[in-house]
Amino acid sequence: MKILFKAGRIVNCDQEKVCDLLIEDKKIVAIADEIDADDALVIDARGLLVMPGFVDMHCHLRDPGYEYKETIRTGTMAAARGGFTTIACMPNTNPVVDNKVVLEYIKSKAVREGVVNVLPIGAITKGLNGEELSEMGELKENGVVALSDDGKSVMNAGLMKRALSYARMLDMLVISHCEDVNITGEGVMNSGYMATLLGLKGMPAEAEEVMISRDAILALHTGARLHIAHVSTKISTDIIRWTKKMGVNITAEVTPHHLSLTEEEVDGYNTDTKVNPPLRTREDIMALIDGLKDGTIDCIATDHAPHGIQDKNVEYARAAFGISGFETAFSVINTYLVEKKHIDYKDVVRLMSTNPAKILGIDRGYIKEGAVADIVLVDPEAAYVVDKNKFYSKGKNTPYDGKVLKGVIKMTLVGGKVVYNSEEGILC
CATH class of the missing domain: 3.20.20.140 (Metal-dependent hydrolases)
Incomplete structure (x- = not known):
């Protein structure tokens, strides 16, 4: 399955740039200003951070x-x-x-x-x-x-x-x-x-x-x-x-x-x-x-x-x-x-x-062509109130319960597979 992130702000430890990113067969295969892939799942990443x-x-x-x-x-x-x-x-x-x-x-x-x-x-x-x-x-x-x-x-x-x-x-x-x-x-x-x-x-x-x-x-x-x-x-x-x-x-x-x-x-x-x-x-x-x-x-x-x-x-x-x-x-x-x-x-x-x-000593932590597609998509401007009762973890022991925090994980990909998104939850 191909996944195409459109117009996301790709952030690495040493650089960041708004561009497209294409994933295929567990790997990042292309990063460019404009990528066309008719058979890909297209994700609109405008205004979002694409991070390792x-x-x-x-x-x-x-x-x-x-x-x-x-x-x-x-x-x-x-x-x-x-x-x-x-x-x-x-x-x-x-x-x-x-x-x-x-x-x-x-x-x-x-x-x-x-x-x-x-x-x-x-x-x-x-x-x-x-x-x-x-x-x-x-x-x-x-x-x-x-x-x-x-x-x-x-x-x-x-x-x-x-x-x-x-x-x-x-x-x-x-x-x-x-x-x-x-x-x-x-x-x-x-x-x-x-x-x-x-x-x-x-x-x-x-x-x-x-x-x-x-x-x-x-x-x-x-x-x-x-x-x-x-x-x-x-x-x-x-x-x-x-x-x-x-x-x-x-x-x-x-x-x-x-x-x-x-x-x-x-x-x-x-x-x-x-x-x-x-x-x-x-x-x-x-x-x-x-x-x-x-x-x-x-x-x-x-x-x-x-x-x-x-x-x-x-x-x-x-x-x-x-x-x-x-x-x-x-x-x-x-x-x-x-x-x-x-x-x-x-x-x-x-x-x-x-x-x-x-x-x-693992080969992770950087977005580049040829790298394993372990990626997180983030909305840095979205705010929410922490509710420990909504945690997936069995551990509800958080001092942030009820506090307003800013920054929401929209999607997590492991090896090019979407394992979580904020709308549907865990997908595997």
């Missing part, structure tokens, strides 16, 4: 083991609605993705039920217990794109050094959840005035910053590729900036919620604001934005963390950490960053498509 499909290198699909929170089917449906065409899922499932059997389950189920491309991430340590390294070579041979104990830090520095050393030999990316649990303790929100005012235990920023420093030093000495997950503080950003200048092979990500919401959102004890790392301060947000602009922080990742209502409908201290992020990611970035002139749409592509694809 978003690549999310950090999400949680909960399957296997926590299907009441999310399944591969519902998670990939939510991803498609959010404009994501490739997602990398973390290994903190039950059982953990630390062996070939669980890995094959995820891969086969993603093929059968998935709406978008699913790339599994394997565990650094067996069972995420931080005691014994997983069989990294076996995991790589069977298709993992990175290693992570996300949700937990590898607290043993010697073990983390060995993990980075082996990862270096295998040319594997290590994604680090940086949190010194001896510092965070039983904290549930950012440490500071708001935590004191609300009577909640705080999670100090230094818990993140200390571990970033440690892992960056270990990466320097081992030569490993290190990626820092969900950066949330000003000092963390400064540390990453400094270590990059030192030549450390380090990349980093930030989430939409850490770029848009502060600790003040916790006022009222809305458990949908409970996330790890916690929502920080306005000063931290501005530092993170500066980090995006100067290349210190390489990409935006959702850390999509869906939960069942029973996980969140409890008192704040007992609630699970996490925000359901697929379906609001682009509109949050558009509303809080693009509309406020912090970044432009070329930056959005760089941060949400090109760079995460490059870090993961």
